[in-house]
Amino acid sequence: MLSGGVGGARFARGLKAALGPDELTIIGNVGDDLEVLGLAVSPDLDSILYTLAGLSDDERGWGRAGETWNALAAAAEWGGEDWFRIGDLDLGLHLVRTRALREGASLSEVTARLVAEAGLRVELLPASDDPLRTHVVTPAGTFSFQEWFVARGHVDEVDAVVFDGAHSARPAPRVRDALAEADAILIAPSNPFVSIGPILAVPGLRESIEQRRVRCVGVSPLIGGRAVKGPADRMLSRMGGGTTPAHVAACYEGLVDKLVIDEADAPAEAPVELVVAQTLMTDGAAAQRLAEVVLENACV
């Protein structure tokens, strides 16, 4: 499964419930990663980790449940940055990750340790251990993903997305093998441009999926042509020409055999087979039902 943050994390929770232990491998986006207060933060990997570990704040939609915000407030008192909201519980993870990275571990090694500490029987792989950072080109200028998304509240329309470092980024260990060995490849209901795009920008990964011998099924992130959360619909309108299932399918041309769309978007036509389902993952049960539909359509 290829995954961005929150939507992907919820879909991963459904897949984990529908599959047996050690049957799920998630390739996570690292294009949103950033350094905050000197700490290495991987928002999408963390959303997946927190959601699978039952630690996520599902109401807020990101971060941990029961979170407090004292360290960030204190840092700001001493002149530190506080534009990127990091809670105290969240900070604990970033401290452990950052120290491990500084001691020479790779992001995939650290991530595997965190998955093991959480007692999870899934494989969570960053798309790359190398720095690959998403930037968005807007009428107001080019911004790093988080500067645009968080600091500017993603108000700027996006004309293009670029992935700094993609040219020299290598797939993290196990990523290509995982794609080659998979019984099915799934693309989560994540933003095609800024969540799945950075994964596909790692040299070799798009080709790995294009040359698949198994089915690849994508799930549209739109419901009734609208994003559940975030700017996916606006980006599809401006960069993809529209928000119909055909426009979503076009983002994954040559990559998906089927696209799962919400009932609200049916009937529709697209160059790939469309599967209609309820895609809103209101809770774990809904996520599992969606996962089961996707797996039925993905596994031959």
Place this chain on the structure above:
Amino acid sequence: MLSGGVGGARFARGLKAALGPDELTIIGNVGDDLEVLGLAVSPDLDSILYTLAGLSDDERGWGRAGETWNALAAAAEWGGEDWFRIGDLDLGLHLVRTRALREGASLSEVTARLVAEAGLRVELLPASDDPLRTHVVTPAGTFSFQEWFVARGHVDEVDAVVFDGAHSARPAPRVRDALAEADAILIAPSNPFVSIGPILAVPGLRESIEQRRVRCVGVSPLIGGRAVKGPADRMLSRMGGGTTPAHVAACYEGLVDKLVIDEADAPAEAPVELVVAQTLMTDGAAAQRLAEVVLENACV
């Protein structure tokens, strides 16, 4: 003023109240400094900073009032160390300091920024910007200061104190000038071995005080031959031969002209003039009264 942590911090608060703005320069111990979860922690400098800024937890005796402990608990969940207690509010300062150090600032530059952020009109100087770390030699082995003090609860008797890095440590900028320009030099009621000792171990600083043209007055950390807190009395017994004012004075031979002792330790004899006062700093007013006695005896 030469200062260790809590006792020195309280004395500094009294001096700050007794003096005008910009009249107090504090040279702080860095021998206790350590790295925790990849963060640079300076416990003594922070005790001084928090106490002067009115942020300290006077009941607990260290750290900040209103502290929470969520980040450390979360770090431990992910496999991080939690033997050294760092609260969330405290963490905010360590994050800001660590990032500034990694960006190339010196400890004294960072400390000056923190003092300015707190709006304090005092000068707080680390004894050295270079790594100088206190280790204690005990029957159970040699330990770093915090390993002995915190992790082992300072149960081991101390036979000797060594200062790793002292040989090549240089006084931080302004330290020698501050000693040369001072109207009086004061030694806080801190542990002579592990709080004041590391300051005097920085090459040149002992000599700066020995060659003073002003008075130097020390304050004994003992009351009735006992430490208010911590292992100063046990260390004086074992390494200094006793806990009388004469034994305390011997720690500062050639360095102090007078030693302020508590009423509980009088009458006593020592090779330097003894000044009797109430030295227990139960609150800010008591600290200010002690500071005023010391200043009267220090300023010619």
